Amino acid sequence: MDDRDLRLDGNAVAGLLAEVFAVEPTVSWTNCASCGASNQIGALLAYVHGMGAVLRCPGCNQALLRLGRAPGRVWLDLRGMRWLQVEVETG
Numbered sequence: 001m002d003d004r005d006l007r008l009d010g011n012a013v014a015g016l017l018a019e020v021f022a023v024e025p026t027v028s029w030t031n032c033a034s035c036g037a038s039n040q041i042g043a044l045l046a047y048v049h050g051m052g053a054v055l056r057c058p059g060c061n062q063a064l065l066r067l068g069r070a071p072g073r074v075w076l077d078l079r080g081m082r083w084l085q086v087e088v089e090t091g
Helices: 010-020
Strands: 029-032 038-040 045-049 052-056 063-070 073-077 081-085
Touching: 029 063
Parallel strands: none
Antiparallel strands: 029 038, 029 081, 045 052, 052 063, 063 073
């Protein structure tokens, strides 16, 4: 048996992703890839404009999350984060 025997496509994590994206996001914690500060999303500095928003670290002003919007879709760029911790229901 090798890794190919265990490999599935992304549809295999549909349930897990539905849990992650069905929570209140502003209480989720993130860690800045630039300075290492940890903050809740709601504590980040938000720059909101017509096409979306940019959320920045209050410590070093690094862009942590970029959100773009168009009719029927949303883009998320999380590359400024080391990690994003989302609390999900456990029961």
